[in-house]
Amino acid sequence: MKYLxxxxxxxxxxxxxxxxxxxxxxxxxxxxxxVGSQLLTGCILAWGLAIFTKWRERRALRERERESSGQQPAIIAPAAGKLTWKQRLLLMAAGTPTAITGLLYYQSLRYIPASLAIILLFQFTWMGVLYQAVSQRKRPTGIMFLTLAVLLGGTLLAAGILGQGATKLNLMGIVLGILSAVSYSLFIVVSGKAVPSVHPAYRSVWMLTGGMLLVFILFPPYFLFNGLLWGDLLLFGFLLGLFGAFIPPVLFAVGVPHIGEGMAGILGAAELPVAVLLSSFILHEQVSLLQWGGVGLVLLGVALPELLKSRRRSSSAH
Structure with a gap:
């Protein structure tokens, strides 16, 4: 239950x-x-976790050495924390799509409501299916086609296109939202293949570092020197770094290996209703019943493959 x-x-x-x-x-x-303040604070938190993980590994190694030799051993750094510079650079490169996702997604919020931006970002679900089909040269199953249809229908409802028409929607915001989904799906593909044998704490810290450096190159961090950081920006950066760059990767690294990627995908859909709820209650954005129905359809589309798979397993068991 704790992993769920x-x-x-x-x-x-x-x-x-x-x-x-x-x-x-x-x-x-x-x-x-x-974005710069988010990745800066997230990076600081991630480095803190990596240093703490390294310290725990050193302590565990010393205890094992003490038990095996019966005497006080010298401090030896564990091999698990050792990364070559090639691996570090690879992880830093793998972290750049998440920075690009943040830039595109956050910029889309200047043009479209937050409730719509998160729905567009959620299109990474079917994009992942499409990438898998193309890369493996494998035709999607009927279940996948059904899932994509449900997701598309839910998106049209949740975006409010059927209720108010597409003319009221900002084209630039729509394009940025879709591009953020493309970037996020790329991040999922790349991050899973980049040095998977290394401890998640070390992987995430170098990926975050790569993302932060990219943002600082595109947007020089003048806020570090002009005093802006010590105002409200520090609070916003800390909250974004905590909830966006630090907590989710750590909790996913803890929970996903125990519950499986399928169930993780279903639970991961909780992001959508939370974002729409907060947009409605805190930002006072208008979310109609039709749009809430679309949110429900999107969640159903995300969960559908795993639910049908579980149903088939239970049927075959009987």
């Missing part, structure tokens, strides 16, 4: 980001300051 709750809370943490970003924009901060 870990993944659920990790997904819900992602859901609060859009609301925090809109509030930061309301205070006058710009894209580079918001």
């Amino acid at each position: 709750l870990a993944v659920l809370f990790g997904a819900m943490s992602y859901g609060v980001l859009s609301t925090i970003v809109v509030l930061a924009y309301g205070k006058g901060y710009v894209l580079g300051e918001v």
